[in-house]
Amino acid sequence: MAMNQQELVDTLSGLALFADLSRPQVEAVAHKMTEESHPTGHRILRQGFTGTGFYVIVDGEVAVRIDGSEIARLGKGDFFGEMSILLGEPPNADIVTTRQLRVLHLGGPELEGFLRDYPPVMLRMLKAMAMRLRNANRWRS
């Protein structure tokens, strides 16, 4: 469902990634990032492709697939694309929509400046990535 700007700001304020930002800061984030809609079955990130972006899921769900095999699902509040951008490498997975998806998008070249502008987001992202790493290690052991 479509939401107006205030509803979008309300939604973003409720996401863990932006939970430590003030409302004016969240409003600025909502203006800096571009809202996109993708139908079911669309690839948002493509394994091995250059020039990827950073995405935050506002509504919907995606599958994470490596070489065609699904390894995880992501939903509202989850984000993806940052690993590839920060490492300067193409993504090692496809991100494919499993139902109609609404995301906020930030171009890859803008991510580093964005994180410097909003250190609380950087810290939240770091924690989320640490949890992913811990879970991956648990899975291996």
Added chain:
Amino acid sequence: MAELANRPFPPGDYPVVVVGSGPGGIQASYYLRHLGIKHAVISADPLPGGMFRRFPFFQRLLSWTKPYGPVPRDDPFYYWYDWNSMLAEEPQNRALMPDLMDGTSSFPSRPEMERNLATFVERTGLQIRFDTAWEGTSRDGERFVLHTADGDYRCHVAIFAVGVAQPFTPDTPGFDFASHYVDTRPAESYAGKRLFIVGKENSGFELATGLLQWAQRIVLASPRPAKLSINSHSLAGIRARYVLPVEDEILGGGVFFLNASIARIERMGNAYRIHCIKSDTSTEVAVDADEVIAATGFTCPLVDLQELGVEVFGRSQLPAMTNYWESATAPGIYFAGTIGQGVSGMKKYGFPANSGAVQGARYNARTMVQHVAQTHFGVGPSRSRVLPDSLVDLLLTEATRAPELWNQKSYLARAFSLDASEGILDNGIVPLAQFVDEEGPAGVAIAVETDDTGDIHPAVYIRETGKPAIETLLTSHSMHDFRTADNRIHLSEILRGATAGAVR
């Protein structure tokens, strides 16, 4: 009454109905007729031109037409130098824009652009039923019914090219004191005034540039800082033509940029006080102004399409669409013109396509109509066969010259199917995201792309049967001629390795 009776497209049943007489509607109708698809075109306006009958207010368009390109004007490659003419298959109907310009600028004035569109309609003999506003929509079995004051139009496919044209104003308290961009008056009426413009995108900067010599002071406010196209390496951001207010702000010349959200607007006698909250510090700042102008954008005037299941998203209420600009949630409903910007495509390095402008939307419209003709009416493209020895040169020539690929970087691609029995067939221009993601027959597509350093280069996508495509970037060239020996060798190698005998 006789005049009314002579108007084209009376209410009734049509295979396709196109709504709108701006560039999107005109281009869609032209290619529907070219492919022999019967259709009606209706428009609420009295004349062709769409948004260019009113906007932009000041100065000129943001899209160039360079009269003296390196190729003849009737050559399709000339369209890269002419972003404003409609596409045509007949050489005499191409590149109408340059002949209508007065020679003072490579950016046409609004009246010149309006004349360009009207001339195209006249010369190509396109029919449009004017003064016929689409007022509502319903379903009749598998058909759509478009309601107008003249009567109902029934169709299997509806194409809406109604622009992103409905003024949007936030519901922040006091915004009713603000006038919208669309209500801008003659420049001299702002003489000596303190202006507060909400919005730091091109419409806000268009007004600031046009009113620079008239206003006493101009404040531009929005939560995010202004982004300039010359820094973004794309058309995303404030165009170079509107950079003068940026320089005045830097020099302290009476222009101010405020990165802040608007909390409320109060009337203070004959003036207004705008209460803002700064985005970085969350502190409040109040600014007094004689006039508040909301350059806060537009939404899609989709009337009641949401009730038919068309899902919309974002501030502009754009419809959620497939790669072929069909509603993702209401099949059979398509969109042309600026609405096409709702299909984000690959968006490599964050660069959007130019679907919101004529130079991008005209190609989207052609590709969309070809898709409609094939999927709904069984009218397939005439696909020419390509000799294997000429494929490398053809691909690199496309990347070097094709305006579709240059105007819609990382978005539209020239595609060929590669088949051991059929050989190499030209599939024309396709949405790049569709090509790389559909697990179709073996094929190759070439696109032009820009990376984060601003480097422009070709990108080749090779798809083996039933598998997603693989990306290969070719190298750039100082004069943008990608037909280099290195690129030929590289391309030959990857084609040889990936094709099933269609290329030797």
